[in-house]
Amino acid sequence: MADLYQAVTTNVIAIFLIAISAVIAVWTGYFARFLHSKPSLSHDKRIYFPYIIYTSFISLWILSNAYFQSSLLIERSDIVAVNIALAANIFSGLAFIFAYLFSCRITSKKDNFSLTFTQKFLLYTSIIITLLTNIIPRINITSIDIKAIGVFYINFGELSFIFFGMLIIILLSTIINLLILHKNNTCINRVKAKYMITGIIAFISSTFLIHFIAAVIFHDFTAAWLPPALSVIEVFLIGYALFNSRFYSLKYIIFITSSTFINIIFYTVPVILLELYHIKETPFFLVLWTLITGFFWHRTLRLVRLFANKIIYHKKGNPVENITKIISEFKISTDLGISKLNTVIHSNNGIIVQVSNKNQLLRDYFKTGRNILLKQDLDVLLNDNVLADNHLHLVSEQLHKMGVTLVVPILDESKKITHFYIASKEMSNVLFSCEEIMGLQRLFERANRFIDTEEKVRKSQVLAGSIAHEIRNPLSKIKYHFEKIDSDFLSALNSLATLEIEKIHQELTEGKKALQLGTKFIDVILDELRGSSISTSFFQHYSAASLTSQALNDFSLYSEEHKKRIHLEATNNFYFYGSDTLFSFVLFNLLKNAVYYFDTFPESHISIQFEKGLKHNKIHVRDTGPGITEEQLENLFDEFYSFGKVSGNGLGLAYCKKVMESFSGSISCHSILGEFTEFTLTFPASNIQSNGELTNPRIKQHLSGQSCLILSASSLSKKLTESFNGLNMNIECSNDPCLSFTRLKDRPFNFIVIDHRLYITHYDQISMLREGKYGYLAQITPIFIFNSTSINLNNDRISVPKYTQGYIDTLNGALAFECSLEVIINDAKFAPLGSLNDKTVLVVDDMHANRLLVKAYLSKEGINVIQAASGYEAIEQVTKNNIDLIFMDIHMPGMNGIETAKQLKELDSTMPIIAVSGEYGEKIVSDIHEVMDDYIVKPIEKSTLVSLTSKWLIINKVTD
Numbered sequence: 017m018a019d020l021y022q023a024v025t026t027n028v029i030a031i032f033l034i035a036i037s038a039v040i041a042v043w044t045g046y047f048a049r050f051l052h053s054k055p056s057l058s059h060d061k062r063i064y065f066p067y068i069i070y071t072s073f074i075s076l077w078i079l080s081n082a083y084f085q086s087s088l089l090i091e092r093s094d095i096v097a098v099n100i101a102l103a104a105n106i107f108s109g110l111a112f113i114f115a116y117l118f119s120c121r122i123t124s125k126k127d128n129f130s131l132t133f134t135q136k137f138l139l140y141t142s143i144i145i146t147l148l149t150n151i152i153p154r155i156n157i158t159s160i161d162i163k164a165i166g167v168f169y170i171n172f173g174e175l176s177f178i179f180f181g182m183l184i185i186i187l188l189s190t191i192i193n194l195l196i197l198h199k200n201n202t203c204i205n206r207v208k209a210k211y212m213i214t215g216i217i218a219f220i221s222s223t224f225l226i227h228f229i230a231a232v233i234f235h236d237f238t239a240a241w242l243p244p245a246l247s248v249i250e251v252f253l254i255g256y257a258l259f260n261s262r263f264y265s266l267k268y269i270i271f272i273t274s275s276t277f278i279n280i281i282f283y284t285v286p287v288i289l290l291e292l293y294h295i296k297e298t299p300f301f302l303v304l305w306t307l308i309t310g311f312f313w314h315r316t317l318r319l320v321r322l323f324a325n326k327i328i329y330h331k332k333g334n335p336v337e338n339i340t341k342i343i344s345e346f347k348i349s350t351d352l353g354i355s356k357l358n359t360v361i362h363s364n365n366g367i368i369v370q371v372s373n374k375n376q377l378l379r380d381y382f383k384t385g386r387n388i389l390l391k392q393d394l395d396v397l398l399n400d401n402v403l404a405d406n407h408l409h410l411v412s413e414q415l416h417k418m419g420v421t422l423v424v425p426i427l428d429e430s431k432k433i434t435h436f437y438i439a440s441k442e443m444s445n446v447l448f449s450c451e452e453i454m455g456l457q458r459l460f461e462r463a464n465r466f467i468d469t470e471e472k473v474r475k476s477q478v479l480a481g482s483i484a485h486e487i488r489n490p491l492s493k494i495k496y497h498f499e500k501i502d503s504d505f506l507s508a509l510n511s512l513a514t515l516e517i518e519k520i521h522q523e524l525t526e527g528k529k530a531l532q533l534g535t536k537f538i539d540v541i542l543d544e545l546r547g548s549s550i551s552t553s554f555f556q557h558y559s560a561a562s563l564t565s566q567a568l569n570d571f572s573l574y575s576e577e578h579k580k581r582i583h584l585e586a587t588n589n590f591y592f593y594g595s596d597t598l599f600s601f602v603l604f605n606l607l608k609n610a611v612y613y614f615d616t617f618p619e620s621h622i623s624i625q626f627e628k629g630l631k632h633n634k635i636h637v638r639d640t641g642p643g644i645t646e647e648q649l650e651n652l653f654d655e656f657y658s659f660g661k662v663s664g665n666g667l668g669l670a671y672c673k674k675v676m677e678s679f680s681g682s683i684s685c686h687s688i689l690g691e692f693t694e695f696t697l698t699f700p701a702s703n704i705q706s707n708g709e710l711t712n713p714r715i716k717q718h719l720s721g722q723s724c725l726i727l728s729a730s731s732l733s734k735k736l737t738e739s740f741n742g743l744n745m746n747i748e749c750s751n752d753p754c755l756s757f758t759r760l761k762d763r764p765f766n767f768i769v770i771d772h773r774l775y776i777t778h779y780d781q782i783s784m785l786r787e788g789k790y791g792y793l794a795q796i797t798p799i800f801i802f803n804s805t806s807i808n809l810n811n812d813r814i815s816v817p818k819y820t821q822g823y824i825d826t827l828n829g830a831l832a833f834e835c836s837l838e839v840i841i842n843d844a845k846f847a848p849l850g851s852l853n854d855k856t857v858l859v860v861d862d863m864h865a866n867r868l869l870v871k872a873y874l875s876k877e878g879i880n881v882i883q884a885a886s887g888y889e890a891i892e893q894v895t896k897n898n899i900d901l902i903f904m905d906i907h908m909p910g911m912n913g914i915e916t917a918k919q920l921k922e923l924d925s926t927m928p929i930i931a932v933s934g935e936y937g938e939k940i941v942s943d944i945h946e947v948m949d950d951y952i953v954k955p956i957e958k959s960t961l962v963s964l965t966s967k968w969l970i971i972n973k974v975t976d
Contacts, residue, residue, distance in 0.1 A: 030086035037078040044071040066118035073111035080104035081244040109146035119193035149179040208257040215253030275324040339455030346463040366439030389423035550678040557835040561589035581621040588626040590633040592699040594679040610639035638694040644687040728771035760794035796849040821845040844966025853878035860890040861905040887911030906933040
């Protein structure tokens with residue numbers, strides 16, 4: 017045993033070299049067998065045959081060098097050593113010569129890969145020089161001085177420079193050929209050439225440093241075994257380049273090999289140290305250390321790779337990890353995941369496509385069990401395989417047409433291909449590396465379920481969106497018939513004013529509210545289905561108290577008793593920037609959730625309070641119902657989370673959170689089980705400060721030069737006059753409405769502002785004014801109420817006063833005052849009553865019920881409504897009639913609304929056209945703005961329709 021150990025340690029380098037020689041020999045045999053088993057490669061064997069001979073001679077060269085590192089060197093005579101050295105020269109020389117022949121073949125442009133005359137001359141000359149200089153005695157090597165194993169000195173002959181000079185010429189010629197290959201138009205050949213050049217340069221560098229500088233100049237041959245040993249790198253890099261069409265990047269190869277090598281050293285060093293210091297109990301330690309190695313190998317390898325990753329890739333990380341980490345983006349959205357993936361792999365057109373008949377060729381390609389399609393693989397296969405079937409050629413043509421170099425199949429849980437990820441590199445001369453392919457396969461193995469789920473959700477969204485759109489049409493028809501009943505039947509019976517008629521009217525009003533609430537929910541559903549964020553382009557300032565009061569009036573309650581259990585405390589009112597519709601939706605959700613428990617908790621009630629602060633304003637909605645547990649509170653605002661209600665879908669509160677965030681605010685909930693639940697809506701406080709003068713340019717533009725009558729106590733009139741400061745208005749004040757009304761025949765005003773207390777005490781005089789008792793000009797003069805003290809907004813007569821056109825807020829600061837004026841301007845309420853009379857509006861919509869509804873709303877304002885069922889009919893109506901305004905549906909069969917508007921603008925570019933659409937995404941809004949002047953979203957509300965009509969027929973005319 018000791019003799020064996022001594023023999024191994026004495027000849028360790030020799031054994032190492034023999035092992036390398038054996039590995040290369042096995043590789044050569046495998047490569048030769050591979051060529052023999054591929055009849056389709058017969059035309060290319062002239063290329064690969066020189067490589068087989070090259071690797072065979074490299075194996076023999078390494079084996080001959082093993083002799084100088086073994087005990088045979090000192091056991092045999094010097095003559096044997098000289099002969100072995102000469103044989104080594106022949107093996108190395110012939111190896112380099114056939115490497116040169118191989119490089120000539122792969123760069124040859126002639127038929128059968130034949131050589132040029134110069135190449136043949138250099139090839140045959142170098143073979144003759146190699147053989148002659150090493151066969152004829154004393155030309156290359158004269159003698160060898162042997163001192164010990166691996167310690168020797170070679171005495172070169174006077175003509176040895178011929179042999180070594182020839183080797184240098186051959187090596188340089190080989191590199192030149194590979195550089196020519198690197199400039200080849202084929203991307204795959206450039207990559208192959210890089211690997212070959214890297215291997216040869218690594219070999220030449222080691223040979224030059226050790227065999228020339230160390231050996232010839234410094235007469236040191238102790239490291240002469242290294243170049244043969246390192247030649248294995250050259251052999252395998254060239255073989256790797258020949259054998260593959262997919263390649264790891266050199267950086268990744270360094271990353272993997274260095275981290276693995278360091279990990280090996282970590283576990284082998286302790287064993288080597290034990291042997292060197294002859295520590296006892298070595299067998300027990302080896303068994304224990306083997307177990308430790310097996311258990312901790314992967315853990316330490318991960319740590320080593322973590323540090324190697326930082327050193328080699330810095331902060332970027334290696335491609336495999338970077339790609340697989342994108343799974344977090346796929347969990348959020350497929351589009352987000354693909355966008356991040358394209359950035360990581362430097363692809364500018366990577367997309368996911370669904371399997372269909374259009375990509376049948378790709379689907380058939382993967383039926384054979386292939387797991388990825390690379391154009392570089394396909395090109396090599398078609399180039400090498402003259403018998404390749406026609407299907408592969410068709411696949412290659414399709415990839416070329418698509419501009420795609422990579423296709424990754426994406427499978428569902430049943431291993432059925434559902435999608436393809438197709439991509440190409442930003443730079444056409446760059447290939448997908450093996451580590452990128454590995455990362456992509458790992459990524460889509462995990463991301464497939466998210467992609468598949470999102471696809472199913474999208475299909476469901478399309479179906480739900482289609483259903484929601486279709487529901488709108490019957491709802492519009494119901495709304496129209498409600499309006500007809502209200503205007504034609506109940507209005508005619510209004511003079512009777514019986515209890516039965518009032519009950520019918522109340523039921524009709526509740527039906528309208530329910531219908532309006534339903535249409536708002538449809539809007540929310542469609543908005544969510546589009547997946548778009550809430551647009552803030554139509555946000556404006558609103559009074560929180562006013563919108564809350566309006567929402568309470570619109571909210572459908574089951575009984576009058578339920579209504580009495582809701583209490584609104586309107587003090588501390590504030591203004592916020594947002595949407596009235598979305599605010600109503602939030603409040604409706606909170607009320608609906610609380611009212612749900614009114615029957616099971618008969619003593620419960622709802623209170624709504626406002627809170628003003630320096631930085632934030634709040635609305636507190638508290639109910640004394642069942643309360644919510646702490647576990648339920650944690651998930652309360654998550655999508656699809658619901659509890660306690662059979663019909664709940666878990667979307668309401670999640671959307672409320674989204675709405676409040678669009679208002680730059682938040683929603684929170686505090687609850688004690690069995691006592692109460694309180695939702696808090698938080699809004700950012702306005703930082704606009706009053707300086708005693710109005711700053712809104714739109715208000716100045718609209719009210720400048722107007723005349724106003726203020727009816728109030730003198731102190732309040734003075735304060736209100738100061739509020740209108742800077743508008744260049746003619747203002748007259750009075751505290752006697754009766755006297756002022758009698759003078760209106762001789763001195764008319766553009767509008768009247770009255771204190772709400774005078775409105776109540778002089779209600780009869782205001783009624784007479786509206787009946788025309790004070791003249792026609794007084795009858796059509798707009799009247800506005802301002803609140804000198806806090807108003808009980810639950811009082812319908814105050815909140816929605818008869819005969820007046822709106823409120824002017826004078827209690828809540830400059831911002832509230834300006835906002836109230838802006839609301840009046842937006843609704844065209846400053847215009848004289850009946851300003852829309854005799855105007856002609858064209859309504860274009862293919863749905864009859866939609867046209868009837870718009871006509872019912874506008875006819876009440878005295879507007880003449882003309883209908884058109886198509887774009888062609890609309891153009892005909894415009895040419896026949898004097899149209900003041902057009903409402904145009906976007907989606908119509910035949911000529912759509914956009915195209916119709918373009919043709920109408922060619923007839924009259926000044927005619928205002930308002931788009932009517934059930935969609936308000938960025939694309940549709942962009943298309944509308946190109947040719948139309950404004951738009952209104954379905955389902956149409958009367959207030960919005962009349963306001964928009966007034967804007968274009970009154971306000972814009974005044975501005976112009």
